[in-house]
Each structure stands twice: as structure tokens, then as C-alpha cells.
Amino acid sequence: MYKVLIVDDNDNNRLTLNLLLEEVEDIEVYEAEDGQLAVEMCVKNHFDLIFMDIMMPNMDGFEATKFIKQVNKKSMIIALSALDDDASKHKMLSLGAEDYLTKPLNSEHFLQRIRQYLRIIELRNQKIHKYPQALNPFNAHVYHRTMTFRVDDESALAEFWDYWLNSEKNIINLSDCVRLIYGFGLWLLKHEYECSLVVEENEEKLYMMLVHVKPLGSNIIKNILLKHFANAKYILSNDMLTFQLDKEVKRDNGVVEVSDEAKKILSKTHDNVLSAVDYINNTAISFISKIDGLEMINDETDKAILVFEKEPTKRNLAVIYENFQEYADILEELMDFEHLGFAVQTLIDFLGTLTEEQFDPEKSKRLAAMLLNLLHDLASWRENVFITQVARDIHYLDSSLLSSCIQIEAIFEEKSLSLDHDDDIEFF
Incomplete structure (x- = not known):
């Protein structure tokens, strides 16, 4: 009782x-x-x-x-x-x-x-043995200690939850991260898949890794993260999902000090809207010339997509994602758009893995149409934020652009779980 x-x-x-x-x-x-x-x-x-x-x-x-x-x-x-x-x-x-x-x-x-x-x-009182592994893809400079939860039953997930949320850890967004990992792990157990949870850290960061996530399907994972942990910094590669979390640093007087990088990430909330005018006034002038250069890239990419639609070859696709790389490189430099830059870069990497055997007429046509939509959204973002500066919130298109990148990947993915049935994961 x-x-x-x-x-x-x-x-x-x-x-x-x-x-x-x-x-x-x-x-x-x-x-x-x-x-x-x-x-x-x-x-x-x-x-x-x-x-x-x-x-x-x-x-x-x-x-x-x-x-x-x-x-x-x-x-x-x-x-x-x-x-x-x-x-x-x-x-x-x-x-x-x-x-x-x-x-x-x-x-x-x-x-x-x-x-x-x-x-x-x-x-939560049940115990398991731990089998450490070093897996973090973000940063090789971590402490030697590694914590691993081998998840072969629910008690491992309960211990994982209990360890991270039952005491003060001073880690930003920890609760959101643990809750989602617990949900993913519970779904895997329910469908008779075993997985591992590995944690590494250094002085400023914590890295949480869920290993053996392939049965979930990357498209499912990305959509759930987009809805419930939109500001997550993560890498989803092969069979592993890795989160990077920022630590709070406490001074001797007990006051919490957050790193500059963490402040920039945490500032991206609906309660802290940044207009295009204010953003441009605080952005280095050198970036503006790079943004101007994207207009020509945009036109070239538009033509390249139409060429690919008529002749879907690996070579024609390479022209497209090499042009998108120009966007990704600039977004990477603009800290306020690092998550958007990561999404575009992930899409580029994915397009690079496609083979011509996957280019059947229907998929190629859908890919071309969605790439055009993504390109036009990027052009609109560039125009409204950097040229006319009419955007009241510089992140007004973030969700749409992120979702577009995810849906493009979904064209070629064989999903083990339907997007219409992801409620099994979202119990929190």
C-alpha cells in the first residue's frame, strides 16, 4: 500500500x-x-x-x-x-x-x-550490475568514469530515473531528458528489445546515451524530440541517441552561474522573443555579406532540384546537398540558429548516404518537391530576418524547417513504428 x-x-x-x-x-x-x-x-x-x-x-x-x-x-x-x-x-x-x-x-x-x-x-530499491562503455560522440574530453545501465527489465529504468531525479544534480533540462529516455526505453522493453543507457561527463557537460534505438525508427525519435524537447542538443547516429546537457556551475557563495553557451540556448524560448531588427543590430556586419551570397546559392539549388527531378542520379543529388552546405556552414556560425544548422547538416549527411537504387520515380518526385519547399522556406527565412527584417521573432520558421528536414528523411526510411502510433512512447 x-x-x-x-x-x-x-x-x-x-x-x-x-x-x-x-x-x-x-x-x-x-x-x-x-x-x-x-x-x-x-x-x-x-x-x-x-x-x-x-x-x-x-x-x-x-x-x-x-x-x-x-x-x-x-x-x-x-x-x-x-x-x-x-x-x-x-x-x-x-x-x-x-x-x-x-x-x-x-x-x-x-x-x-x-x-x-x-x-x-x-x-527503485532493486539493483543491477553496471557495465561501463565509452560512447559519447560529442566530446572525447570527459572524465574517466562512465555509468552504464543495462536495461533488460523495468527495474533498470527505475534505477536510472531514481538516480538522476531523486537528488539535486544541477543539470539543465535533466528532467525532460530523463523522462523521454525512460519513455523510449520502456517502449523497447515492451516490444522485447534490450538497450543500454550510458552516461559520461566533464566539468561543464553531461552526455546521456541510449544504445540500440534502431527498432524505434529515427523518424519517430526526431518527431517526439521536436514536440517535447525542441531545444535538445542531440546526435542520432546508427543505433544510438546521445544527448548533451549543460551543467550549472555554482560559485562559492551558492549563486548559480550558467555558462555563456547555456545562456544562449536557454534564451530561445517563446517568452523571450527576439525581433529581426534587434537581432541584426547585434549581429556582426561580416555575417550580412555571407547571407547576401545565399541568394545566388538559392537560385542554383532551385535549378539543381529541377534537374534531379528529371534525372534522379547520385551526381545530380550531390549538387543539391553541396549547395545546402552553404546554408549549414553559415547557420553553424550563427549561435542563435545552431539547432536549425544541425538539422540542415543532418539532412545533408543523410542525402549523402542515398544510392541510385533508392531513386524510384515516386520517391524521387517526392524528394524533389520537399527539397523545393525546404529551399523556399530557407529563402523566406533569409528575406524576412536579414533583408526586410520584418520578422517579429527570428525563430518563427524553426519548427517548420526542422519538421521538413525530418519528413524528407522519412521518404526513404523503413519505419518499425508508425507516426500515427507513437502514443506508446509519449506516456509522460
């Missing part, structure tokens, strides 16, 4: 959660009207799962979470808030909460998560 504590000063909110939890077996539900009472209850009793409101009298959810984690680190705390606020979410997760849900709750989604949380609690 699991003990569940609902902490909320609103009677209706507590009642709503109680009604939802009636669908869950083997739990005892307790209530606290504010954070101070919740802390006092946790000192006397252990609670497996705690639902924590944030804004409460006497003691808010932030302080209560901090004290409860000092009393019992094993208590799983789920923050609840009416505000979808990144700052509050980050603060709660850094204090030890393992998830952050916004109200109103979707009952089906909520119950699905709760059952997974209870399963993690059930498994």
Missing part, C-alpha cells in the same frame, strides 16, 4: 485529486492544507508520492519541497500549478520535485503518469 499526500490550500483542488485517485489501486490518500502542515506530516510519516501546490499560505510549495527532501529524499514530489511557468518549473525541479504538472489536469494523462510513478517507486 502506497501513501499519497495531497498538499493544496484549495478544498476543490484536493477534492478533484481525490476523485481522480479513486481510479488507482493500493494507495492511501492523506491531505495537507499548506506547506507547513505537509512538512510536519512528513517528519512523522513517510509518503511515497506527494502532490505539491506551489502558491499556499504559511509555507509555499518551494519551501515545503526543500524541507521534505531533506527529511526523506525517497518521497516523489509532483508539483502542481495553474501557471505553465518555466521559471517556477525549473525552481521546483531543482529543489527535488520530479515532475511539474499544470492545471487543469487531463484525467487520462494524469492517471497514466501516476501509475508509472507508482511502478517506479515499486522498482
Whole structure:
């Protein structure tokens, strides 16, 4: 029997959660009207799962979470808030909460998560042996230590979750990364595939690697990341998915200092829109001449795509992706568009692997059409951001361009999982 504590000063909110939890077996539900009472209850009793409101009298959810984690680190705390606020979410997760849900709750989604949380609690005391490997493709300069979770049952995933989210790690976006890896791993186990989770790190970065992901299909992985972890820095190559995460650096006075690179990545949110005019005013003039040169490249690529459509050969395709390389090189230099640059570079690398045996008439026609759309989107991006500067947000086309790159690859991929059935993975 699991003990569940609902902490909320609103009677209706507590009642709503109680009604939802009636669908869950083997739990005892307790209530606290504010954070101070919740802390006092946790000192006397252990609670497996705690639902924590944030804004409460006497003691808010932030302080209560901090004290409860000092009393019992094993208590799983789920923050609840009416505000979808990144700052509050980050603060709660850094204090030890393992998830952050916004109200109103979707009952089906909520119950699905709760059952997974209870399963993690059930498994978290089980141990496995670790078999270290060195796999990180981002950076060879890492510590000698390597942590490996050999995932042959759910207890390994639970231990992985527990290790990374049940104590303060000071790693940016850790919760989003762990939750997605857990989902991918659970799908692989469900379909009787074994996988490994390998972690390496250095002073500034952490690298998480999920090995043996091929059964998922790269198109599925990329679409889920695009929807749920859009700012992820990752490499998907062959049979391995690798995430690069930034560490927070704490000064001696306890103040968190984030690296310049991390600041640039974290600044790319919908709450921090950057207009084209402001962006150009703060961009080196030397870049503008390079952007101007893309107009000629754009025209040449347009013609090359039409040539490929009529005569789909490896040579004609090479002209196309060599021209796209001009875009990728410039995007790589523009830090504000590094994720977009990575997507274009990944597409170029993929096009380079295609053989003429794959160029059947239907696929070649679809490829040409989608490459033209991508090219026109890039031309629009260049025009609206750098020439007319009318874009109110310089990232207004990012999602569209990223999705286009993914869908182009999907033309030639044999997917083991349909895009229409990816809910099995997205249980979080």
C-alpha cells in the first residue's frame, strides 16, 4: 500500500485529486492544507508520492519541497500549478520535485503518469550490475568514469530515473531528458528489445546515451524530440541517441552561474522573443555579406532540384546537398540558429548516404518537391530576418524547417513504428 499526500490550500483542488485517485489501486490518500502542515506530516510519516501546490499560505510549495527532501529524499514530489511557468518549473525541479504538472489536469494523462510513478517507486530499491562503455560522440574530453545501465527489465529504468531525479544534480533540462529516455526505453522493453543507457561527463557537460534505438525508427525519435524537447542538443547516429546537457556551475557563495553557451540556448524560448531588427543590430556586419551570397546559392539549388527531378542520379543529388552546405556552414556560425544548422547538416549527411537504387520515380518526385519547399522556406527565412527584417521573432520558421528536414528523411526510411502510433512512447 502506497501513501499519497495531497498538499493544496484549495478544498476543490484536493477534492478533484481525490476523485481522480479513486481510479488507482493500493494507495492511501492523506491531505495537507499548506506547506507547513505537509512538512510536519512528513517528519512523522513517510509518503511515497506527494502532490505539491506551489502558491499556499504559511509555507509555499518551494519551501515545503526543500524541507521534505531533506527529511526523506525517497518521497516523489509532483508539483502542481495553474501557471505553465518555466521559471517556477525549473525552481521546483531543482529543489527535488520530479515532475511539474499544470492545471487543469487531463484525467487520462494524469492517471497514466501516476501509475508509472507508482511502478517506479515499486522498482527503485532493486539493483543491477553496471557495465561501463565509452560512447559519447560529442566530446572525447570527459572524465574517466562512465555509468552504464543495462536495461533488460523495468527495474533498470527505475534505477536510472531514481538516480538522476531523486537528488539535486544541477543539470539543465535533466528532467525532460530523463523522462523521454525512460519513455523510449520502456517502449523497447515492451516490444522485447534490450538497450543500454550510458552516461559520461566533464566539468561543464553531461552526455546521456541510449544504445540500440534502431527498432524505434529515427523518424519517430526526431518527431517526439521536436514536440517535447525542441531545444535538445542531440546526435542520432546508427543505433544510438546521445544527448548533451549543460551543467550549472555554482560559485562559492551558492549563486548559480550558467555558462555563456547555456545562456544562449536557454534564451530561445517563446517568452523571450527576439525581433529581426534587434537581432541584426547585434549581429556582426561580416555575417550580412555571407547571407547576401545565399541568394545566388538559392537560385542554383532551385535549378539543381529541377534537374534531379528529371534525372534522379547520385551526381545530380550531390549538387543539391553541396549547395545546402552553404546554408549549414553559415547557420553553424550563427549561435542563435545552431539547432536549425544541425538539422540542415543532418539532412545533408543523410542525402549523402542515398544510392541510385533508392531513386524510384515516386520517391524521387517526392524528394524533389520537399527539397523545393525546404529551399523556399530557407529563402523566406533569409528575406524576412536579414533583408526586410520584418520578422517579429527570428525563430518563427524553426519548427517548420526542422519538421521538413525530418519528413524528407522519412521518404526513404523503413519505419518499425508508425507516426500515427507513437502514443506508446509519449506516456509522460
